[in-house]
């Protein structure tokens with residue numbers, strides 16, 4: 001390596017990539033060492049592939065699992081899952097982990113939860129790591145200053161067998177958000193505003209780094225929310241430079257380094273942020289002060305608008321493909337152009353998912369709900385992201401606030417985000433949801449999803465329609 005190459009300014013992404021590159025193939029792909037591998041109850045086929053070839057996981061101590069997609073949220077009793085496929089998925093994970101000596105936070109474990117909530121919470125996702133999981137929202141873990149991305153079943157097999165992975169180096173894109181957020185504007189609103197701006201393919205082929213004073217000022221929970229939805233902008237991964245917020249969050253977590261190891265780790269992590277003059281392939285900037293509480297009106301996360309807006313009119317759109325897409329989305333969503341978003345009534349509320357089910361999310365929803373009641377005819381749920389979050393919330397009395405208002409207080413899991421466990425929104429019902437995807441049928445066949453922040457979902461729960469949460473704050 002030439003001396004210039006070693007001193008050239010580097011992005012955080014490049015630093016992590018280069019430190020994990022084992023070799024480069026003739027076609028340009030790099031073999032990366034993988035520090036951490038998460039598995040959940042949708043990973044079974046990869047273990048089957050391995051078994052068929054007589055292979056065993058090479059580094060089980062680097063792999064951690066927890067069931068999330070198929071777990072019941074009305075209780076923790078395996079016997080209550082009277083659905084053979086769901087039982088089989090949870091049992092397969094248990095068997096695969098036991099056979100290979102992989103640590104599993106199983107259904108009855110107090111550490112169980114959505115894998116993207118559990119990893120950071122346990123201190124398993126650390127700055128500078130390469131992290132993979134057979135799940136697109138693995139980008140979440142990048143909030144800690146890691147390179148974290150989702151992989152397919154064949155790639156999972158490769159990682160299990162070799163603890164490494166062939167990858168083509170993506171391009172780098174920096175999204176800077178600067179300025180002060182308005183009242184009740186949260187991390188969820190930032191990422192929805194970003195996706196509304198750049199589109200669902202806006203970051204395709206790129207690893208995103210979120211930067212700027214607004215991002216720096218976000219809590220760890222907020223950063224996890226932003227990075228979670230990187231994939232919804234088409235990004236390969238999303239990351240945020242580690243800083244004192246990151247270190248304070250990680251200190252003392254069960255699997256985080258301790259004592260002298262911790263000091264050494266922090267000293268090393270302080271060298272990870274992108275160098276001053278590092279060059280990104282693309283740069284985007286947003287003004288935080290211009291972001292309002294957001295909701296989606298259509299069937300992709302890019303179909304998002306300020307809650308103060310009206311349902312857009314496809315007739316105003318010049319591009320015929322986009323116009324067609326909007327027409328279909330509005331037909332599915334049962335919305336008429338020109339309707340004020342605040343006039344749209346809702347039937348269901350889902351506060352949960354790996355995007356917005358952490359303690360801070362539940363606190364912000366509870367602050368809106370406190371002293372109010374869920375509107376008549378609305379069924380509202382809170383599904384904590386992990387059993388730890390659930391316990392913490394209960395110790396703070398948040399469960400009592402939600403239950404007194406008429407919310408259902410559930411056990412941890414993916415639940416109504418994807419409905420794979422049977423928690424579903426009925427056909428034609430409209431759901432205010434804190435999750436990350438509003439695709440057709442996502443929360444059940446015919447279900448209509450509006451994405452928003454936990455505070456906005458709480459506001460919808462108590463009014464029975466999409467509501468600008470700032471109204472409830474001002475009115476008291």
Ligand SMILES: CC(C)[C@H](C(=O)O)[C@@H](O)C(=O)O
Nearest residue numbers: 042069134135136137150418
């Ligand atoms: C089931 C899983 C592979 C999937 C993903 O990759 O993200 C799911 O978590 C989702 O959110 O759609």
Ligand code: SF4
Nearest residue numbers: 137353354414417418
């Ligand atoms: S909570 Fe939703 S987005 Fe997250 S991993 Fe589960 S199904 Fe996927």
